[in-house]
Amino acid sequence: MERMGKACLVVILLLIMAYLMVGPATAEVSSNVAPAADSTPWWFWALTLLVVCFIMGIAAVLGGVGGGVLFVPIISGFFPFHLDFVRGAGLLVALAGALAAGPGLLKMNLASLRLAIPVALIASTFSIVGAMIGLALPTNVVQISLGVTILGICVLMLTAKKSELPDVPHADRLSSALRIYGVYQEASTGQVIDWKIHRTPQGLILFVAIGIMAGMFGLGAGWANVPVLNLLMGAPLKISVATSKFLLSITDTSAAWIYMNNGCVIPMIVVPSIIGIMLGSFVGVALLRVTKPGLVRWIVIGLLSFSGLRALMKGLGI
């Protein structure tokens, strides 16, 4: 399976290289340069966006990543939309996915409101700061930073370990004072698991950076939330994944408003993206039973790597 994954990676590499050589219809990065008039009709881009987002929705579920993290690098790299509008749409795509999943996760008690609220206070505040920084910086600087971040996420996906039930000998003082603990039942074994967390202050500090990055690049931040909640703070993996997904509905809300109030929302980009990703996610969940996620994960890492490289190259004007 590893070999198949690597083969897929190579095929994607070749396809993208071919695409780059033919010359994609992309916008100029620098705002100083007048964009070339795009003669392609609007419906072509709307339809292509819908189809690409549908595929992305499937890949996101099977690859175990959020739609937002795929959306921004891929759409900004291969569509003629300016990064400002892609980031605005990316936040709304991630927000819509989180809103759709949030209620169910809360009702099942997998997402913990007590864990999410203090974290959300920090992440949502700093995602506002990140959005303001991202909109104030020159586009090429954001492109370069986005490229580096996406490549960093690929490294994280390749190297980060996960812990189903981290060992938390003692809850720290802060989490005890906030009464952040809970109980859940592992569906596969029926085991009832008491969980608590530790290293809460360190975790909360990291959410400052996560919030800034989420707002700055319009990425959903599940890729960063889960390792911090699970590996650093010691929440069980299921609780971390579910709470992270719910958390995005708050973090992305604050940044999305900043983008919206600054005019970075074009309905013709946003709505097909949301519909495509949502429909793709439903299909992805259905396919999850018959597909080998390991293979798809390799494809997702491959796609992200090239999108990250492309963002970096665009930012550097190469």
Added chain:
Amino acid sequence: MDDKTRRSLQAGPEQLLYASILEKGMLFGMVLLLITYIIYVVGILKPYIPLADIPSYWSTDVHDYLHRAGIESGWSWVKMLGYGDFLNFTGIALLAGVSIFCFLSIVPMLLKQGDKLYAFFAILEVIILGVAASGVLGTGGH
């Protein structure tokens, strides 16, 4: 499994209330988004920017887009809801605003439970999201 364990496996009342409002807001927002988009694309309401002209706007940065299209940033879209494209902002705003209502709704329940700290956190979150939504925070622009 004893009753105490069974109870602790269930989500708390404030969490269930939050989930219920989030679910209703999300469903309403999604349906609204879909309906307004159909109104826009089918042409039931005339768009502010003609569909054929959109590709000439979306490749410029937001500053140029607003300037060339003559659109004001912030909540000016409310005054333009008569246009098909701006009508879509109702669904988008609802999706982006539903969390504020969720936090507001759990405050009385948290206070009733004597959980003043989390009630304070919830109010603080409403203020943070409210400030972001209000449009009072400007940016430096490109």
